[in-house]
Amino acid sequence: MSxxxxxxKLKDGFTIIEVLIAISLVAFSLVAILSAFIYQGKVNNSINxxxxxxxxxxxxxxxxxxxxxxxxPGNETDYIxxxxxxxxxxxxxxxxxxxxxxxxxxxxxxxxxxxRIRVQVNYGYSSGGYDFSVVLETVKGG
Numbered sequence: 001m002s003x004x005x006x007x008x009k010l011k012d013g014f015t016i017i018e019v020l021i022a023i024s025l026v027a028f029s030l031v032a033i034l035s036a037f038i039y040q041g042k043v044n045n046s047i048n049x050x051x052x053x054x055x056x057x058x059x060x061x062x063x064x065x066x067x068x069x070x071x072x073p074g075n076e077t078d079y080i081x082x083x084x085x086x087x088x089x090x091x092x093x094x095x096x097x098x099x100x101x102x103x104x105x106x107x108x109x110x111x112x113x114x115x116r117i118r119v120q121v122n123y124g125y126s127s128g129g130y131d132f133s134v135v136l137e138t139v140k141g142g
Contacts, residue, residue, distance in 0.1 A: 053123045054134050056104055065140065
């Protein structure tokens with residue numbers, strides 16, 4: 001066997017350093033991709049919670065539209081726990097601290113010829129308070 005043939009046989013395959021570099025590149029790529037998926041999941045959850053808050057506010061406004069402006073119910077607060085693929089459940093303030101909860105506050109200010117209805121839905125409960133809110137407001141007159 002000649003010297004050239006011996007050298008080419010020794011260079012077949014990958015060295016341990018090349019393998020380690022390839023593995024580290026793949027690992028860094030996977031971490032970046034998985035981080036993007038986790039972030040996207042959090043964004044989707046945030047958007048879903050905002051949509052639920054808007055629906056809860058609209059629902060309460062529509063409920064108040066059935067009353068004449070002179071007979072509006074008073075102010076009220078209720079707590080709703082919403083879980084994906086289940087019906088929303090109304091609970092008390094203590095129950096709202098568990099799970100995905102929403103606090104819905106209705107304020108009615110009656111005037112002489114109109115009533116102002118304000119619905120605020122707070123969501124994103126964490127460590128003693130709600131982080132986000134949606135407010136819908138309208139005026140109903142006679």
